[in-house]
Amino acid sequence: MSFRIVVLAKQVPDTRNVGKDAMKADGTVNRGALPAIYNPEDLHALEFALRVKDRIDDAEIIILTMGPPRAAEIIRESMFRGADRGYLITDRRFAGSDTLATSYAISMAVKYLGDVDLVVAGRQAIDGDTAQVGPQVAEKLNFPQITYAEEMEAVDANSITVKRRLERGIEIVKSSFPCVVTVHASAPPCRFRDAKRLMKYKKARTITELQEESNEYSDVYEKRPYLRIEELSVDDIQADTQYLGLSGSPTKVKKIENVVFKAKESLRMEAKDQDINDLMKGLIDTHIIG
Amino acid sequence: MNNVFVYCEITEEKNIADVSLELCSKGRKLANDLNVKLEAVVIGDVGPEIAKEVSPFGVDVLHLANDSRLFPYRTLPHAAIVSHIFKNAEPEIALFGASSVGRDLAPRIASELKCGLTADCTSLEIGDHVENKTQTEYKNLLYQIRPAFGGNIIATIINPDTRPQMATVREGVMKKEEISSSYQTEVKHIDVAAILTDELFAVEIINRHIEAKKVNITASGIIVAGGYGVGSKDNFKLLYELAGALGGEVGASRAAVDAGYVEHERQVGQTGVTVRPKLYIACGISGAVQHRAGMQESATIISINTDPDAPINNIADYVINGEVQDVIPKMIKYYRLNSK
Numbered sequence: 001m002s003f004r005i006v007v008l009a010k011q012v013p014d015t016r017n018v019g020k021d022a023m024k025a026d027g028t029v030n031r032g033a034l035p036a037i038y039n040p041e042d043l044h045a046l047e048f049a050l051r052v053k054d055r056i057d058d059a060e061i062i063i064l065t066m067g068p069p070r071a072a073e074i075i076r077e078s079m080f081r082g083a084d085r086g087y088l089i090t091d092r093r094f095a096g097s098d099t100l101a102t103s104y105a106i107s108m109a110v111k112y113l114g115d116v117d118l119v120v121a122g123r124q125a126i127d128g129d130t131a132q133v134g135p136q137v138a139e140k141l142n143f144p145q146i147t148y149a150e151e152m153e154a155v156d157a158n159s160i161t162v163k164r165r166l167e168r169g170i171e172i173v174k175s176s177f178p179c180v181v182t183v184h185a186s187a188p189p190c191r192f193r194d195a196k197r198l199m200k201y202k203k204a205r206t207i208t209e210l211q212e213e214s215n216e217y218s219d220v221y222e223k224r225p226y227l228r229i230e231e232l233s234v235d236d237i238q239a240d241t242q243y244l245g246l247s248g249s250p251t252k253v254k255k256i257e258n259v260v261f262k263a264k265e266s267l268r269m270e271a272k273d274q275d276i277n278d279l280m281k282g283l284i285d286t287h288i289i290g
Numbered sequence: 291m292n293n294v295f296v297y298c299e300i301t302e303e304k305n306i307a308d309v310s311l312e313l314c315s316k317g318r319k320l321a322n323d324l325n326v327k328l329e330a331v332v333i334g335d336v337g338p339e340i341a342k343e344v345s346p347f348g349v350d351v352l353h354l355a356n357d358s359r360l361f362p363y364r365t366l367p368h369a370a371i372v373s374h375i376f377k378n379a380e381p382e383i384a385l386f387g388a389s390s391v392g393r394d395l396a397p398r399i400a401s402e403l404k405c406g407l408t409a410d411c412t413s414l415e416i417g418d419h420v421e422n423k424t425q426t427e428y429k430n431l432l433y434q435i436r437p438a439f440g441g442n443i444i445a446t447i448i449n450p451d452t453r454p455q456m457a458t459v460r461e462g463v464m465k466k467e468e469i470s471s472s473y474q475t476e477v478k479h480i481d482v483a484a485i486l487t488d489e490l491f492a493v494e495i496i497n498r499h500i501e502a503k504k505v506n507i508t509a510s511g512i513i514v515a516g517g518y519g520v521g522s523k524d525n526f527k528l529l530y531e532l533a534g535a536l537g538g539e540v541g542a543s544r545a546a547v548d549a550g551y552v553e554h555e556r557q558v559g560q561t562g563v564t565v566r567p568k569l570y571i572a573c574g575i576s577g578a579v580q581h582r583a584g585m586q587e588s589a590t591i592i593s594i595n596t597d598p599d600a601p602i603n604n605i606a607d608y609v610i611n612g613e614v615q616d617v618i619p620k621m622i623k624y625y626r627l628n629s630k
Contacts, residue, residue, distance in 0.1 A: 015440030103401060126440060130409040132397035135365075139401035144492045145365055147394045161496060166390040168555075169500035171362070175493045250406030250452035254419060254433065257444045259579050261586055263604045266593075271612025273620060279592075279608060280624040288569050288590055289512065289536050290629045 003059035003157060005049045006110055008121035008137065009042040009078060011071040015126050038074055041122025043190040045183040048152060049120045050082045050191065055155050060084045064109055066094060066102065069208045075229050079201040080193040085226070087113070088206055091233045093241055098249035099128070103136030105244060108237040110141060117177040118160070123148055123184050134182035144175050148184040206231050291430070293329050293351075294321040295381040295454065297372060298344060299391050300334035300361060302500050306343045309387035309461035316414060316464040317385055318348035323416040324430055326382065327351060330475075331375055333368050334361040338477045345475040346468040355480040359491065362498060363391050366490040369398045374485050376403060381454040383432050385414075388458035400456050406449030407456040408434035412463055412564070412583070419448055426450075432457065441560045441580035462508040462563035505539060505555050512538025512569045515558055515585070518545035519574020519595065520614050526551050528618040529573060535622050541565065541585075543575045559584035573614045577602025594618070 013034035046063075053059040063078040063086035065071050075086030089109050097105065110116055119141070124131035131147075138145035150165040153172060161174040165184045203220060204227045205213070210220070221228045234241060242248060269275040284290040296317045298310035314330060321328040327350040332340055335358045344352060355371045368391075376384065376399065384399075386392035388410045400407035413435040419428040431448045432455040438445040449455045507513055514533040516526055526540070533540045542552040544559055558565055559581040570588035575581060577593075577600055585591070586605055593606035594617045603609045610617050 013439075015442065098406070099397070100401060100404065100406065128409075128438065129440075130397075130407075131393050132400070132407060132409060135394060135397040136401035139369075139398045145394070145398065146493060147365075148390065166500065168503060169498065171498040171500075172496040173493050174496050179493075250404070250449045251408060251434075251447050252450060253445055254448045255446040256438075257446075259437070259442065259444055259583065261582055261605050264591075264607055266603055266606050266609045268598075268603075268609045268611065271594075271610055271617045271620065273624075276610070276617065276620040277624040277628070279610075280621060281628045283569070283590075284625070284628050289625065 003056050004113070004116050005052055005059060005061045005118045005120060006113065006116050007042070007046050007049045007061060007063050007078065007083065008106060008119065008133070009046065009063055009065050009074050010039045010122075010125045011036045011065065011067050011074045012039045012125050012127045036070065036073070038077055039122055039125045041124060041183060041185050043122075044185060044187040045120045045122045046078055046081060046083065047188055047190040048149060048181065048183045049118070051152050051188075052118060052120075052155050052160070053082070056157055062086060062113060064089065064106065066090070066105060066109075069206065072206045072209060072229050076201060076204050077193075079204055080198045081190055082194065082197065085229075087230045087232050089232045089237070090208075093234045093245055096246035096249060097244060098251045099130055099132040099136060100250060101244050101248035103133050103140055104248065105237070105239055106133065106137050107140035108239045109232055110137070112232065112237045119143065119178070119180040121180070121182050123182045131182070134180060138180035141178070141180070143178050143180050145180045145182070146173055146175055147182045149181045150184050150186050151188070201227065203227055204229050291324055291326050292380050292382040292453070293327040294324065295329045295331060295376070295379070295384045296349075297384070297386045297392065297395070298330050298332045299363070299387055299389060300332065300336060302502065304334070304336055306332070306340065307387060307389070308466065308506075309389055309392075309459070311344070311347055312461065312464040312466045313385045313387065313459060314344055314347035314349055315467045316459070317383070318469060320383060320414065320416060320432070321348075324382065329353065329379070329381070331355075331372060333371050334363075338479075341475045341477050345473045346471050347466075348469045348473055349475045352475050352477045353480055354477055355482050357482045357486070359486070360482070362495060364491065364493055364495065365394055365398060366492065367486055368395055369402070370485050370490055371480060371482070372399050373402050375480065376454060384454035384456045386456070386458045388460040392458050396456060396458050403454070405452040405454055405456060406447075407458070408436055408447045409458050410560075411436045411457045411459050412444075412560075414457060414459070419450060421450065431455070437560050437580070437583065441583065460564070462565065503555075507539040507541050507556055507558070508563050508565055510539035511567050512536050512571075513541045513558070513565055513567045513585075513588070514538055514571045514573065515541035515543065515575060516546050516551065516573045516614070517543040517575030518549055519576070520546060520551060521574070523551045525615060528615065532571070532618050532622055535625055536569075538567070538569070543578070543581045572602050572606070573618065575602055576600045577605070
């Protein structure tokens with residue numbers, strides 16, 4: 001393949017409904033206790049990559065995800081929607097990595113893949129909302145970065161033009177390759193699963209998954225090598241363990257607390273004219289309004 | 291101990307952004323706690339007169355990189371200049387706005403300097419730490435306090451071993467407080483030509499359209515905020531009427547913004563702005579944790595809701611059990627009657 005796109009996608013706990021029990025004593029997330037989903041903005045990133053692929057001959061999309069063995073689901077989901085293949089960066093020695101250590105691991109995995117033209121990622125993941133890994137991977141690869149992409153305006157084999165969504169407006173920028181693009185939630189949503197691709201890739205597995213499933217597909221890789229989801233360990237990507245996990249993470253969690261609000265003794269009333277009149281009069285008398 | 295640094299953003303109008311001035315105020319307090327100086331970094335096409343904007347907030351030294359190529363902001367040249375300054379000065383603490391610019395720039399610099407960065411802090415304090423395993427004692431660390439996990443918990447993050455201790459903070463979270471109109475700021479000019487190379491301008495800006503900041507609800511003493519319970523964009527007009535009558539601004543919850551009732555600039559909460567007006571009227575807002583965190587410091591809170599068990603009612607001074615469409619016209623009517 002002549003043009004190689006890497007999409008960074010993360011499996012995240014669904015943070016929309018969790019309590020303190022979802023955290024371990026050391027302050028890291030107890031991912032096993034929560035439903036795991038495809039990080040929403042990473043799906044926008046996949047669509048962005050697919051649109052690039054649609055416009056460049058001979059392009060391939062590789063999904064790179066880091067996480068426990070079950071994160072292979074992200075790679076399968078991506079294959080159903082149009083990605084060509086994927087790698088799962090998985091090793092206990094990555095556990096406890098903050099954004100800096102994670103970026104180091106991901107950048108080493110991108111280097112392991114060889115020549116890469118474009119790296120696309122979601123702006124941020126909903127479990128941390130930091131938006132740090134994209135720019136940090138860019139720095140470690142020494143690639144320019146285009147953050148908050150909303151739309152791809154133009155692309156050819158040499159450069160890409162992107163509309164960025166900023167706080168109070170938009171900016172259209174152009175970069176040559178290689179570069180890193182992070183994609184904003186306002187970008188087009190990801191296309192649906194393709195029925196044919198679903199049939200083709202539904203049995204795609206990592207080696208770990210194959211070993212766990214005592215099934216008839218053990219010779220599957222030989223017959224259909226495209227079903228192989230590669231696993232990458234610390235050794236595969238030749239990462240230095242001092243930059244990984246807790247030891248490679250400069251940020252430490254000192255304390256975790258539940259959000260506590262000071263409860264007030266409220267004065268409760270109905271929406272009767274007399275009540276509202278008294279309230280407004282009181283607010284005026286105490287100079288809160290007027 | 292080394293100094294506290296604040297990266298100051300330049301606005302479209304060539305002023306220092308509010309979020310940066312707020313951080314100068316916070317940075318001044320942290321510098322006082324540590325007994326060190328406060329230094330600011332300004333990168334853009336502005337001259338030394340810009341120092342006047344930061345001086346009142348207690349900035350001791352301003353590092354100024356002035357070059358026409360440095361505005362509008364682009365990641366690589368700004369990152370190169372900030373990294374250059376930080377490598378020489380080795381700041382103890384470095385603060386950035388959690389803005390489009392700061393959230394693009396700070397991680398790139400943290401990666402290059404291999405130091406810790408905490409995004410979207412809601413509080414910054416100085417404190418000590420003892421490492422459990424080794425019993426190593428750390429004095430005067432920056433406690434970087436932020437919501438985590440979708441706002442469901444509050445985490446205190448520290449960087450015991452790396453410097454600078456970096457953090458980003460959203461606009462409106464810290465208070466902007468001038469300390470002296472005659473504060474003296476020393477301006478140090480950065481030799482831009484020695485740092486910038488052609489490769490740093492690899493990303494070309496083709497076009498940009500930035501609107502001037504239209505509303506600034508953080509400055510308003512009265513906020514009439516609407517939630518999903520307001521029901522429609524049309525019903526939001528009532529909130530504008532009430533805000534107009536009381537001399538306030540209209541705010542909103544994330545649900546109302548997501549539903550398209552009102553623009554994002556008015557959003558109150560962890561992914562919007564933090565407000566502390568003297569009066570906050572919450573109309574049809576149930577009060578998710580993320581919303582309450584952005585308005586709980588309001589002096590007086592009124593909640594209008596049909597659900598008597600809405601979480602926001604627990605932090606409200608007055609709870610009106612009723613429909614927004616019914617209550618607001620009455621509030622306007624009786625405000626006008628009583629204020630005459």
